[in-house]
Amino acid sequence: MARARKPADAPVDPSQPVIRIRDLYRIYRMGGSEVRALDGISLDVHRGEFVAIMGPSGSGKSTLMNIVGCLDRPTSGSYVLDGVEISNLDRDRRAEIRNDKIGFVFQNFNLLARTNALENVELPLLYSARTDMTDAERRARARRCLERVGLAERWDHTSAQLSGGQQQRVAIARSLVNDPAILLADEPTGNLDSRTSEEVIAIFQALNDEGRTVVLITHDTDISQFAQRVVAFRDGKIISDHQVVDRRRAVAGSFEDAAPAPATPASPPAPPAAEPVDEPAVAAGGRGLP
């Protein structure tokens, strides 16, 4: 899983930031009023960083995540991802970028139902512009990614047969399969209990240790302390950006064994219906910023 092969675009200068955002605005017009979801953001994320984007509901962090994830376009400003200017790309081109450069991990896992773990992990490869890969190569690649998250043994389990933590690990494997420039995790522990959360965070830390860039969106101050750097948002603006002084290390041990008994029934196996989708910080109630 070396990051060596990267044929997508022109050679990228590794000293350049992988994410380079300048004067980014995202303005929603609703009736007469306008909402400045992002109000002139500038931000650099360098290769190999582990950045937590923090902020309460409505702070603009979800909007930022949508733009960084190439799902949305800024109203104005520049966003360069891995050497490619994104802000003026059309739908299809952004889909290609998402496939090639971004590994998404969602709060509610978003695995396909009635599809086994291996096929879920394989899915991004099927939408890939790289058509030179054989079926066997795809399969092998997906299997390696599942091994990486300790679920090789359960490749044929469907999401209904996996615990919440296991589903999220399959999702992480899926995010890795196209060897993306960044991992973009949106509240990845939001639906997990604290022990399982730590297992999942441990995987992100391990991947980051190997040199992967991780952008983690969270409202949870505790979780942000696992990152190297915390960028805090409020009202569409960055209000603080600092390195984590006393970085926490997640306990990595348990996930390496392939079958951590789902002793944590707190996490529902399927995408939960009761959970607020957008900004779970509402439920957490005004957690303070660092």
Added chain:
Amino acid sequence: MTKAQNILKVAVTALGRNKLRSLLTTLGIIIGVACVVATIGIGDGARIQAEDQLRSLGTNFLMIYPGSITSGGARAGFGASSKLSYEDLDAIRREIQDVTYISATNRTTQQVIYGNQNWSTSIQGAETDWPLIRSWNIERGQFFTDQDVRSANKVCVLGTTVVQNLFGSEDPIGKIIRIKNLPFKVVGVLESKGGSTMGQDQDDTVIAPYETVRKKLIGTTAVGGILASAASNDMVQRSQDEITALLRQRHRIVKASDDDFIIRTQTEMLQQAEDQSRTMSYLLWSIAGVSLLVGGIGIMNIMLVSVTERTREIGVRMAIGAKGKDIRAQFLVEAVALSIAGGTLGIFFGLGIQKGVARFAGWPVAVQPQAIALAFAFSALVGIAFGFYPALKASQLDPIEALRYE
């Protein structure tokens, strides 16, 4: 797993997830396609049979019947005129070059008795050209002679149905049967022809000399009808015109008046049979069309439901790099798979209906590969036409909204 295989697999899985719903959705297509297949098979079978039977009536023949007469403004029906005379027949025989064979005919229904068996059947009077016009061969014995006709001899030729009913396995040649208490000597047996277009058994008949039937069984001077045959198919029309002109002249019919005779040709009858089967196919085709339309709407409906149900899935696929066209292809393939599955079932049902009809109605049913191909193409077309909008709608979803969808 290639991309195409993946799309197909996803489609099949999605359909398999809700089998009953998929089946109900395709019901319209199943009925429509079954209709198409059955229609073409049965329609063609019926047409072929009608044509065969008409052809079996003879070759290039014309039938001349006395027509309606008008007396005091009231028009009597078909056959009411007794103006057709044997002299007319002689005139046709003499003057119309294109007519090769001609025979006077008449008909009566009588009880026929042999030993302790009896059977009611139609007795047809005919002359010696008759078997040539009807292209009807003698199986055993021989046809009666001109001498028999002239002398009104009591001889006859039997159809196979009459033979079976009166004689069983006994040889009828040389035996005496009784018609209207008169003894008739059986001189021949016609070969079997089967049913006619109207459904009657052509073999259920007794042929006797024209003069015998006229004098001894009916007792009239009028000619029942004249059966003639033209030298070739393209002479039929000309013969008809010539006979019409001749008879009008002989009957002194003024320009504006109707003919007092009717001429029907084999060509006309074929045409009529074709028109009938065409009307029948239009009817079945419109049923098929409506079914396919309803089926298509059903597919569109269920695909729209499916798109809504799987909004989140669409969002996930888009997030990990599926383009609009990938999503569109996926749902289009699903709609087409649905309609083709329905179409395939429909083809089998249609073939079943054909078989059933063939067995019960005794029609020859032609299973036509092009009908099956057509039905298949129709169902695929319906899938594409009605699956396109839902697929387009799916492909235009906003991934952010779709991911948020509960």
